[in-house]
Amino acid sequence: MSSATTSFTATTTEIPGLLLFDVSRVDDGRGWFQEKFHREKLVSVGLPEEFNVVQSSVAFNVEGSTRGFHAEPWDKYISIIDGNAFAAYLDLRAGDSFGKIVTTELRPDNAVFVPAGVANSYQCLSALHYLYSVNKHWTPDAYELYTFVNLADPDLDVEWPIPLTEAILSDKDRVHPRLRDVAPISL
Template identity: 45%
Template sequence: MKVEETTIPGVLRIALDVKPNDDGWFKENFHREKLAGLGMDVVQHNVAYFAEAGIVRGIHAEPWDKYMSPSSGRVFAAIVDLRDNETFGRVETFELGPEQALYVPRDVGNSFCTVTPHTTYNFLVNEHWSPERVAVDLFDPELGIEWPVQELSYTERDAANPSLARLREQRA
């Protein structure tokens, strides 16, 4: 596992060791000691499957740390700092396949778009799910996220998220 810092403090891009074999490949997606070294004590592992490309979820900032990696397919991840700090509103994007993971600290917004059909995405978290979250508009021009798929599918709830400017106003 090779860890690389990003421009958003605390967000880490992780290169995973994927070992090809005659049947496909093998990767160690979870190793308690290695994740503890990043400051994460996993309490829940979630898996989401998406049949089509262009499915978008987010931008959500939850009160838990996340470790995310696809086990099949590819995703485009857009990470937005929604913490009250000097990097509030900073965006960084990544395309992830099974050989990569992201570590996203609590209160940093995360979203993703499936780039390929039949994508399976794993989420490890260090707190059990709760409805508490901060969200921002997926298509806010201030964020300038260029989604990689033309036809997108997203929830009505995500479509109704406030702009970054509105979130800033609410916090002032």
């Protein structure tokens, strides 16, 4: 690959702290190169300086897989390696933006920073590899600290590209509470 480097640009959203990043790549006759996470470059365009990655994980999902809304007790930086997905983010933090939703398409040329207390959900429009980094280690006990919301909640009015009746959902994601039954998260 050439010695050129990739760059990041950030866009703020209606959910405070939720950032969308465009991520460039370098192409040549052999293929391409891309930095998925470069702390210094990301901080220079808006990533919170206190976000220190302690764990990165990757998940493979088949087309139609849909992950329900889940807010975790840590910050998360999300990107995908290949494919594309529809993503929805729901602010569950106490305050004026509680219940606010932002949607976007996840592609290999973008990334998202999700602050603690903001639930994320995604629907795979193709098979894909989903890469995410967090600033606290996941443990089985941490699952008890998550807050879930039912992705089929009609009050959310999310227009899923693949109808949920045709999507692949876990049994757990089918029975989460509606937003109106969830207490705002105090961080």
